[in-house]
Amino acid sequence: MKASAEHNERMAKMTFASVYPHYLTKVEKKGRTKEELHQVIEWLTGFDDKKIGELIDEKSTFEFFFEQANLNPNASLIKGVICGYRIEELENPLTKQVRYLDKLVDELAKGKSMVKILRTDR
Template identity: 75%
Template sequence: MKNSSTQDERIAKMSFASVYPHYLTKVQKKGRTKEELHRVIKWLTGFDDKKLKQMIDDNVTFETFFKKAKLNPNAHLITGVICGIRVEEIENPLTQKVRYLDKLIDELAKGKALEKILRK
């Protein structure tokens, strides 16, 4: 699936810290916890709580966030539609990683069991 390069650039330059509160609000509104959110982020990125806090405090872009991440080897198992686009068909690697994160957070907010979200 082809995304516009303008959209890819916008996503790359977007601050993770600016989006994180929206992720947290989304999952908490649905009865999930900050700890569950962090567990999902840790699974995808390899970041522990300290490193995640540092990323937020440093106001890093998604580009930097994912450059410093160690993507889970099972991330390719994340499939489905986010924002009307199949995540497995996204051509830009960074945009795909951001959409992987979006998809995991959507699944968490929809009540999916953590064992199923954290693909093995």
């Protein structure tokens, strides 16, 4: 599925604070922890717990969120389909980054080991 301009704009304007509780609920329902979720977010973005909290409190858009991020050089190793979109085929950089995060959260909820999620087994 190809992401439309409207889809890309919607992703940019969505707030991290509006999605974060869904991420947390998803992973906790599957027996994973908030700490593990934060570890995954930190691996992708470089944000520690304090910064994650600030971005939530400020109701930062994903556009601002990823402008502030120091994206992990191994992020391009995140591949596959999430929400009907093949990550490696997404053309808009921001939409791709949001889907990277979605995919990592999904892998965490599905019980993958942190070594595999954080792409450190290479």
